[in-house]
Amino acid sequence: MDPNANLEEQRELVATINKERDDGASDPDELIQAALRLTELVEALDAWISGGGFLPREWATSANPGPPRSS
Numbered sequence: 816m817d818p819n820a821n822l823e824e825q826r827e828l829v830a831t832i833n834k835e836r837d838d839g840a841s842d843p844d845e846l847i848q849a850a851l852r853l854t855e856l857v858e859a860l861d862a863w864i865s866g867g868g869f870l871p872r873e874w875a876t877s878a879n880p881g882p883p884r885s886s
Contacts, residue, residue, distance in 0.1 A: 816859060816860075816863050816868070818860055818863055818864070818868060818869065818870065818871040819871050819872050819873075821856050821859060821860045821863075821871070822860065822871040822873065822874070824852075824856055825853060825856045825857065825860070828849050828852060828853045828856070829853065831849055832846060832849050832850065832853070835849075
């Protein structure tokens with residue numbers, strides 16, 4: 816599994832769901848399908864990380880910024 820691609824797709828689905836909700840012109844079936852896919856991705860990423868897999872690049876970078884800089 817590619818956690819970077821997984822996170823990217825999760826973010827795209829969240830944006831789609833939020834846009835559809837905010838526009839008020841959403842197709843309930845499309846929203847359900849997007850939510851189901853998002854659930855699959857979240858579960859897959861959780862299993863990946865819980866099983867010892869590496870974090871998505873953006874999370875790893877922000878979670879481990881390195882030592883504090885001296886002023």
